[in-house]
Amino acid sequence: MSLDTVTLQCFLAVSDSGSFTKAANRVGRTQSAISQQIAKLETLVGKSFFNRGHDLSLTTEGEIFLAYAKQIYSLHRESLDRFKEPDLQGEIRFGLPEDFATVILSDVLVDFSRLHPRIILNVECDLTINILEGFKADKFDLILIKMAPPNNFIQQTTLWKEPVKWIGKPELLPIINENTVVPLVLSPKPCVYRERAIHALEKAGIKWRLAYTSPSYAGKMAAIRAGLGISIIQEALIPDYLTQLENKILPSIPELPISFIKKQNHNKAIESLEYFLLKKLRSL
DSSP, X not given: OOOOHHHHHHHHHHHHHSOHHHHHHHHTOOHHHHHHHHHHHHHHHTSOOEEESSSEEEOHXXXXXXXXXXXXXXXXXXXXXXXXXXXXXXXXEEEEOHHHIIIIIHHHHHHHXXXXXXXXXXXXXXXXXXXXXXXXXXXXXXXXXXXXXXXXOSSEEEEEEEEEEEEEOGGGGGGOSTTOOEEEEEOOSSOHHHHHHHHHHHHTTOOEEEEEEOSOHHHHHHHHHTTSOBEEEEGGGOOTTSEEEOOSSSOOEEEEEEEEEEOTTOOHHHHHHHHHHHHHHTTO
């Protein structure tokens, strides 16, 4: 008995989704087929990789194997994309928030377009809620959003929960205290960051005011850099020119779920783009 990529794909899907049912939907197989692949894998290595209780979770051996499985499967996909004929073609409509686009899109576009020159990427940046509504209206083929995917979407990939931090100029820290009205730099409604920042401050009983608002990521970063106020952002996306702010007054912000959602009748071109994006995001 040998290890194959189908088994690895099933293992990765189960470990990522925490459910045999969700994993089956993701890879297009039955739940029993997924269970058989996991049983086959555990028999092959002689270890149990999952705690099968009320909540499915990885064992210690499963966590160790997960790192190897990701590397092996990634190399498998990369080698196929590198040497196969660039026969994928068509248009992919992709929606994502502007801050993600600023950090990841340039590298992904270069690598993806080099391997698939016949595919046209139609990229649109917007707030998470607007992107999700656009997906529901069949405006996008693939979206990346800052929230857990709605339960009614079958084909979905929840990447992880990302730490969120306060950012701003360090010169503002000494003036932030119990009597301060905290100046905020935020996007207009509806914005996931805006809701979380305001909710956290009000829950902690801290007064706030809106100092600057713009839907533009570049505009908000410029305002923060100029010292107009503070804001929150995912830790992995904090620019080098801004500082993570920490003091006893500013409340902690809950982690932010990051999710992919793709069309149920997706094609190989969409799968290939998703793979490139996942590879980039997991390296941040």
